[in-house]
Amino acid sequence: MVLVMDVGNTNIVLGIYNGDKLICDWRLSTDSKRSADEYGIMVASLFNINHINIEEIEGVIVSSVVPNTMYSLERMIKKYFHTNPIIVGPGVKTGINIKYDNPKEVGADRIVNAVAVHEIYKRASIIIDFGTATTFCAMTQNGDYLGGTICPGIKIASEALFERAAKLPRIELIKPEKIICKNTVSSMQSGIVYGYIGQVEYIVKHMKKEMQAIGEDEPFVVATGGLAKLIAEESNMVDKIDPYLTIEGLKIIYEKNKEQTCE
Incomplete structure (x- = not known):
């Protein structure tokens, strides 16, 4: 399964794909003051409520227009998902x-x-x-x-x-x-x-x-x-x-x- 995250100025939209199927999506408020652990607890709670095993996430990708959130989010992903996220930006293949x-x-x-x-x-x-x-x-x-x-x-x-x-x-x-x-x-x-x-x-x-x-x-x-x-x-x-x-x-x-x- 893959976790996708779109970080906007107002909300962070998260989605989980199992193959090509979107099985869950959520919306959190964007807050640059939140720590990695605060984001981790929120995301882990969403996983638990929806009976999704966090260990089954094989990869994470993030797009963001809010640079101040990225330090906490990247740390959260590495700590809770044990993977390096793909960050949409220069050097990422897009096909356009x-x-x-x-x-x-x-x-x-x-x-x-x-x-x-x-x-x-x-x-x-x-x-x-x-x-x-x-x-x-x-x-x-x-x-x-x-x-x-x-x-x-x-x-x-x-x-x-x-x-x-x-x-x-x-x-x-x-x-x-x-x-x-x-x-x-x-x-x-x-x-x-x-x-x-x-x-x-x-x-x-x-x-x-x-x-x-x-x-x-x-x-x-x-x-x-x-x-x-x-x-x-x-x-x-x-x-x-x-x-x-x-x-x-x-x-x-x-x-x-x-x-x-x-x-």
């Missing part, structure tokens, strides 16, 4: 070509998503990841990562409105039935949710034009991340919502690099 001005600047999560889309869908694609930040990434059919766009996430936008406007409350992120609303909470929900839908559609529309201008077929649009369903279900620009895209990408990269692991 990164066309960024400086490839080292591309976040590990964006690389992992791109690998998953290239391997699973095998066509020109646009990947939207609704996380702490919302990222839009362009992939050619041949596996060239062209770059993309980074926007503030919908939760960041919502919190900024609450924190910067004295009379506006903190709201739940749900979609109101109408855009013209008759109370403050619904009006804020309408502006944030429908405004974000509009942003997604505008960016995807123009990314498609730019990709088709260089000879790609119309890109297939895949959405992932915690808030993908809320936004993507309202847009006819999104072809597929894939909540497991990132951990699928980690499993694919693990298979390409598993010879790096050693006991």
Whole structure:
């Protein structure tokens, strides 16, 4: 079995694969102050609750956009799983070509998503990841990562409105039935949710034009991340919502690099 870990700014997503089958997945809050043992106790508890023997984990792969967590996580993996994790970054085989001005600047999560889309869908694609930040990434059919766009996430936008406007409350992120609303909470929900839908559609529309201008077929649009369903279900620009895209990408990269692991 293989443990995959995606460390984001808000959450750490973990998954366990038995062969090609995802048998468990969990979500922990990201906290750079946690020690290796604290992370170890949390992960061991999840294993115990799900009746999984920690000794059966043959390898671990991690992608992270939070450098301050990595010392504790790497120590935890070595201590509790007795293996050296594969860390997604320079030197790791991905099977894609990164066309960024400086490839080292591309976040590990964006690389992992791109690998998953290239391997699973095998066509020109646009990947939207609704996380702490919302990222839009362009992939050619041949596996060239062209770059993309980074926007503030919908939760960041919502919190900024609450924190910067004295009379506006903190709201739940749900979609109101109408855009013209008759109370403050619904009006804020309408502006944030429908405004974000509009942003997604505008960016995807123009990314498609730019990709088709260089000879790609119309890109297939895949959405992932915690808030993908809320936004993507309202847009006819999104072809597929894939909540497991990132951990699928980690499993694919693990298979390409598993010879790096050693006991």
